[in-house]
Amino acid sequence: MREYGLIGQKLSHSMSQRYFTEKFVSEGLTDCKFTMLEFPAIEDLHRVLEEHPDLKGFNVTIPYKQQIIPFLSKISDEARAIGAVNCVRRTADGLSGYNTDVIGIRRSLDVLLEGETPEALLLGTGGAAKAVGYALAERGIKYLLVSRDASRGDITYGQITDEVLASHKLVVNATPVGTHPDDDAAPVLPYSALTPEHRLFDLVYNPPVTKFLDYGRRAGARILNGETLFRTQAVAGWNIWNE
Secondary structure, three states, rough: OOOOOOOOEEOOOOOOHHHHHHHHOOOOOOOOEEEEEOOHHHHHHHHHHHOOOOOOEEEEEEOHHHHHHHHEEEEEEHHHHHHOOEEEEOOOEEEEOOOOHHHHHHHHHHHHHOOOOOEEEOOHHHHHHHHHHHHHHHHOEEEEEOOOOOOOOOEHHHHOOOOHHOOOEEEEEOOOOOOOOOOOOOOOOOOHHHOEEEEEEOOOOOOOOHHHHHHHHHHOOOEEHHHHEEEEHHHHHHHHHHH
């Protein structure tokens, strides 16, 4: 039996198991299964691998996208440049890390921006945000990194004034804020300053329309959730695991 999975601290929001189980059924892959591997600290990874000897590959989610790097035998050039890994292939030679998030982010930006290159506010400083920043820089899109901690970003949430939001027409939520079951949560922003010229991209896909995106929708802004990203990176990950 070939086993694949997802590792993280809390996985109840993820649709990965459903996605891959449906894939295995539709493609007649009766020798495959997908397992949700939830554990409290990255140091537990060794134990998890020992308990799952047939695990061929796995995705990585919060908060392990950066923490997993020291556990890897190899890392792709792009994942190293980004500074985060969300896809791992396991072989007899060890663990190899990749970043397939950036593939999904590129595709999502194509859909949302339609060639536009507005200045951006990037909310978050974790592994997902690193991939977004990498993709924005590829396009020459200038952005401000927003963090609750002034030492980790360019500005804090409290410094996002109406004027700042008005001059940054793309806002990307690369934090888990608003993820199910915390559907009523949203990043702290002056949402009343949103306009139809704004573009809101939320990496969260469960719920399909977060409170963050709903604020944008009400203002007439173009919005996109994380489903395109999720599905694109899932396909890329499957290809890596089965090279």
